[in-house]
Amino acid sequence: MGNLKPVEARVPASTYRLQFNSDFTFAHSAALVDYLCELGVTDVYSSPVLKARPGSNHGYDVVDHSRLNPETGTEDEFTSFASSLRARGMGLLMDVVPNHMCIASAENRWWQDLLENGPGSPYARYFDIDWNPPNPKLKDRVLLPILGDQFGRVLERQEIKINYRAGAFHARYYETELPIAPRTSTHVIALALEDVRTRLSESHADVIELESVVTSLRNLPARTETDPARVRERRREIQAARRRVERLVRESNDVRKGVHVALERTNGVRGRPASFDLLEKLLDGQPYRLSYWRVAADEINYRRFFDINELAAVRVEERPVFTAVHEVVLRLIKRGLVTGLRVDHVDGLLNPEKYLHDLQRECAGAVGRAGGAGGGGVVDDTAAPSPDEDGAAGAGGSVSEAGVRGELPFYVVVEKILGRGEELRREWPAHGTTGYDFAGALNGIFVDEANAAAFRDLYREFTGEAVDYDDLVYESKRLILRVAMSSELHVLSRRLERVASQHRFSRDFTFNTLHDALAEVIACFPVYRSYVRRRHTSVSPEDRAHILRAVRAAKRRNASLSESIFDFVAAVLLLEDAKGLGGHERAERRDFVLRFQQLTSPVTAKGLEDTAFYRYYPLASLNEVGGEPDHFGVPVAEFHRFNRARHATWPHSMSATSTHDSKRGEDVRARLDVLSEMPEEWGRAVWRWREMNRAHKPAREGGAEAPDGNEEYLLYQTLVGAWPLEETDEAGRAEFIGRIQGYMRKALREAKVHTSWINANDEYERAVSDFVRAVLMPSEGHGFLADFAEFQRPIARAGMLNSLSQTLLKTAAPGVPDFYQGTELWGLTLVDPDNRRGVDYELRRRLLASFGEVDQADERAAFAAGLFDRPVDGRVKLYVTSRALAHRRARRELFRDGGYQPLAARGWRAENVVAFARQLGDSETIAVAARFFTRLDLAEPPSLRLAPGVWGDTSLALGAGAGAARYRDVFTGAEVGVSEDENGKVLRLADVLPSLSVALLERVG
DSSP: OOSOOOOOOOOOSOEEEEOOBTTBOHHHHHTTHHHHHHHTOOEEEEOOOEEESTTOSSSOSEEEEEEEOTTTOOHHHHHHHHHHHHHTTOEEEEEEOOSEEEOSSTTOHHHHHHHHHGGGSTTGGGBOBOSSOSSGGGTTOEEEEEESSOHHHHHHTTOEEEEEETTEEEEEETTEEEEOOTTTTHHHHHHHHHHHTTTSOTTSHHHHHHHHHHHHHHTSOOTTOOOHHHHHHHHHHHHHHHHHHHHHHHHOHHHHHHHHHHHHHHHOBTTBGGGGHHHHHHHHTSSEEEEEGGGHHHHOOBOEETTEEEEEEBOTTSHHHHHHHTHHHHHHHHTTOOOEEEETTGGGSSOHHHHHHHHHHHHHHHHHHTTSGGGOOOOOTTSOBOOOOTTOSOSSBOOOHHHHHSOOSSEEEEOOOOOTTOOOOTTSSSSEEOSHHHHHHHHHTTSOGGGHHHHHHHHHHHHTOOOOHHHHHHHHHHHHHHHTSHHHHHHHHHHHHHHHTTSTTTTTOOHHHHHHHHHHHHHTOSSSOOOOOTTOSSOOHHHHHHHHHHHHHHHHHOTTSOHHHHHHHHHHHTTOOOTTOOHHHHHHHHHHHHHHHHHHHHHHIIIIITTGGGTOOSSGGGOSTTOOTTSOOOOHHHHHHHHHHHHHHOTTOEEOSOOTTOSBOHHHHHHHHHHTTOHHHHHHHHHHHHHHHGGGSOOOGGGOOSSOHHHHHHHHHHHHHHOOSSOOOHHHHHHHHHHHHHHHHHHHHHHTSSOOSSSOOHHHHHHHHHHHHHHHSOOTTOOHHHHHHHHHHHHHHHHHHHHHHHHHHHHHSSSEEEEETTTTSOOOOBSTTGGGSOOOHHHHHHHHHGGGGOOSHHHHHHHHHHHHHSOTTSHHHHHHHHHHHHHHHHTHHHHHHOEEEEOOEESTTGGGEEEEEEEETTEEEEEEEEOOGGGSOBOSTTOOOBOTTOSTTOEEEEETTOOSOEEEETTTOOEEEOEEETTEEEEEHHHHOSSOSEEEEEEOO
16 A cells, blocks of 8 residues: 555535435436535435346345446446535445345356356355255255245246257246356257267267367366366366357257257156156256255255345455455545445454454555545555454555544444444444434434333233233244244354364264254344454453353253253353364364354344334334334433443444334334323224224134234334325325235234245235225225324324424434435335335425525524424425534534533423533534423414423523523524523523424524
8 A cells, every 4th residue: 555644534424325226326316416415415325336136126136246237327427426426525425235145146147157167166265155064965066945836846847948048058947047067068968969960970070079069078177176277277168168069059050950959858848757857967967956945944055145045145254255346346436436335234244343444454545546535544554454364355454443443544334233232343443333223212212211111001902912022032033043044053053063072071962952052042142243253362341241141041041951051152152162172173163153143143133123023013113223122212311321422432423213224214203202102092092993993804714813913003003104194185095005005014924923925824914905905995984094084193293393303313413414315305104115215306306495595594483484384295304404414514523523412401391302512612503302292282283383381491401611602593593592590501492492393503602
């Protein structure tokens, strides 16, 4: 890198997330730059932009890391978009996916080469494959669980056919195309030769040439050969043979006909089972084994992204893989087009800390070569080198520990879900997380914790089930290990068995007992994963606490298993090696620990987020990624402690309220939070609705209902959260019903109680779908819709006020506020794909433009009040968002570096307000937001304004040291003076929030 002068990374003041796909391209985004700039956004935060599986609507299924996705635009179009941002002083964060690739498309040339050449492929080490699994039939082969039925049935239905193209042969199964290994293609070529000989003499040049091709292919180096020289020879000979076959087929009618006859014979004849023997033999000779998709859970031998067969994990810890995965990213950074990165699923990496060190070093080098373009920075390469371990990217300077705690060369945030009490590792060279932790803390202060017991009692009575949440999470994780990831657990158990055999005190542990003990420890693991590194000689205090907690819980739940087995597992995980072990044996133990860490994360994600969250929901707004459904509400004091700690340790971490992975959009959650204030009214409503809708549940065998009580309770919450703000026509009603039906189908399958993705119960799903339609279709004598609408109306109103308060607090709090596409207006979206629908930016552009007419302070108050009086069109949220963002952008230093001071409320309505100050030198901004609106008097509907006199004597304490000052509200332009009472200087809420529910006050004197 040379001795490059350190430069501070560009830290965004705010980010706006865009989801690219074929319907929203780089050209579309370029047209939005002026709008986003006017909105107050400083940095765009993009979904992955590399070549993805055709038709992808999210970009996380990358098939080619060497180029941008042509469905979203060309590199020139991307350059135009990024350059437009740069010209306005805006930055661009790119989402990178270093964990996995999509293997369902033939466009993934790495995977296709591996399928053709097996362990001898240069890309064999790019993927995490067990080439010697328990099933001997899979030795040196990859299991491909892509068939929709048993192999024999698929074969004899002629669903698999061999095709010829450009000198090579391929197996085709519907849209999936797989290569035929060159040596095994001689089966087909030999049949073609046999046919050609019936028309041409043995001495004919075409016959001789075809014989020569067969000989050369049969003499290829074995596909298990990994010696580089032999691998090169093999690839060279394969290409030569293909060119010869292609020429023969192109120039010889006899050879072309022979190939056609050979393919007909190989592909068999339907109704004649014996005719498929040739095809079966050919497929059995491949470096892959085709199988029924249900086999995956038990026998798959490549590591996946969670339990998704189409997404194979890549070994980014290997230097060639790291370089290839980041080829385009680093090129764009070097060109000054990308100024920050978001790392997807960091817990899936073998060594997240090492990866981040390598990433910072490479980004620093790219920025340095670009001359600091784009606001990035570099580090002096005299910094201490990062340890070259775990096969990670090799030598070179890295960010020093001082750099981790101070300035980093490039802005990087990680997608990391933190458990209760867990902190992001301070030694990681990143700026923080993508903000799930903030979303949980912020949402929690709008949930009335005083009503926790009432809600749990109602939930238990309505569903008829008494659920212990910790037990549910444990059982859900055990379910995932049994039905979705049993193969991964089996492979890990085999590793543990080898470790146990190393020493006389552990060699008598059987595979089955080790397997069971390991499953229990994983199911009891309290966080997503630990972070032990290969060369560590001890584990961190945090990891030790998590491991011991998991082992203690596993022992408690399994009194019939010997504690010595759990003690052995704990010793291995804690790096407490038995005496007398050699270097190879210790390395095998470390490898087990690293693999263990990579398994606990997906098991927790699938068991918690995609199972337990769909089984337990006393208040569904708590069931969010990074959230805790059993943690009912967050005290304001705890929220302030969270922000203070964040400001001290991770001041540039992102602050999210909605993401592409959200279970519910922020406005849906804000509505559902209102229910926490009114357990009695909510309870009476759901019992009433159950009786009203009982007739829509037809009798089923055994007396079971569809939906059951738990699912019906979820449905009513979902309707409260997503109900349209305005009356809809027949088409709008049909669309809404379809959205709710789609959501309930997904929720049912994720819950895995009556149906699942693996074993879909069509009859049950249809019954629930019919119930949804019957409930939501108007009909005579059915009073549910009118009753529901009357109940929901004030909830929607209070929910909008909650949303405005959350928007303000997010924008002003420590961290980088992130806005998911379209959420500057009301967005009553549910889980994906519902939250990935197109956004009407023309509407937003037009509404934002209308604000430019009220620049005068004396006009602003009346204009803002008018927006609160007519909230349905969403302009009031757009106004709060744009004004707060513009203020933050204009005072970047204050919000980036300024202190955080909670402001305590006193008086009649003290519990109804949350406030804090951001201070830097003489500059100060105070954010004030109301909450618990069912207890506050409001103006007549539909207005969101507060009624006069609502605050009484409530005030915010500024502290004894506060100076005389006045503050101007960013939203209304009104000035507020500081008052004084017996406890010191205060701001009276009657002055700060006379009619609006939010204020952003800037000190003016």
